[in-house]
Amino acid sequence: GQNIDQPTEMTATEGAIVQINCTYQTSGFNGLFWYQQHAGEAPTFLSYNVLDGLEEKGRFSSFLSRSKGYSYLLLKELQMKDSASYLCAANMRFGAGTRLTVKP
């Protein structure tokens, strides 16, 4: 079967760093995606990892460990506009999403 797990909610302070974890079990693996979804809007692509290690893209970074079935999304210098849900996905399947609230 396929299973993708991530925490339901997280809260962090403006300017801080937050790490959102994702664990997955899939039959076959072709990379892991992270999407951002603001309330009432469509998901938009953030990052993709297919090899182990860290991919950095400005304030956002994503890490993958294939042997552990584990990924995380790291958000630095948090801004209020980063308040959104963050979705982990693999093989067309999505986790339930992590709702991040950034407080002043």
Add this chain to the structure above:
Amino acid sequence: NAGVTQTPKFQVLKTGQSMTLQCAQDMNHEYMSWYRQDPGMGLRLIHYSVGAGITDQGEVPNGYNVSRSTTEDFPLRLLSAAPSQTSVYFCASSFTGGASTNEKLFFGSGTQLSVL
């Protein structure tokens, strides 16, 4: 480019009614798919298509039909609406697709459907 266009944005149906959610993309994407999003359950794949004339079932296909007569369009049909189909529906596309894909998905703006 308009990207992925979904209509309608909102719809209210009575139990037993049928309707079609429209999805069109102008990016010449081969892969198109439909998801439903429910609170606490994330996005669940309903049906997908890897090209014109080819469709396949996802995780939750019951109660829904699809067809892909052109590359651009991928309508989702509810045959006899039930309250359990109350959800937000998203159409998504990518250049290529399927479980082996490394292509990111482009999403439409969503359809909020209520079945009374």
